[in-house]
Amino acid sequence: MKRPLESIPLTPEPTTIRCPNCGRPGERHHLAHSRLVRTECHHCDYLMITCGETGNVIEAYSPGLYAHAMSA
Numbered sequence: 457m458k459r460p461l462e463s464i465p466l467t468p469e470p471t472t473i474r475c476p477n478c479g480r481p482g483e484r485h486h487l488a489h490s491r492l493v494r495t496e497c498h499h500c501d502y503l504m505i506t507c508g509e510t511g512n513v514i515e516a517y518s519p520g521l522y523a524h525a526m527s528a
Contacts, residue, residue, distance in 0.1 A: 477502040477518050 482497035
C-alpha cells in the first residue's frame with residue numbers, strides 16, 4: 457500500500473541549503489523510513505523529492521520567479 461509523501465515523517469534536524477530556485481535559505485530533509493531526500497523552500501514554494509540512493513526525481517514543483525523577485 458502506497459503512503460502519501462506528506463505522511464512520511466521528516467528528520468528532526470533539517471540541513472539548511474540555498475534554494476536552487478530563488479537562492480534564499482531552504483531546507484533539506486532525509487526522510488526517516490525511506491531512502492528519500494526532500495528539498496524545499498518556504499520563500500518561493502520550491503519542492504523536490506529525490507531518491508537518496510539513485511538521485512531519481514520522485515516529485516518536483518518549481519514555480520517561476522516573478523520580475524519583482526529578481527530585483528530583491
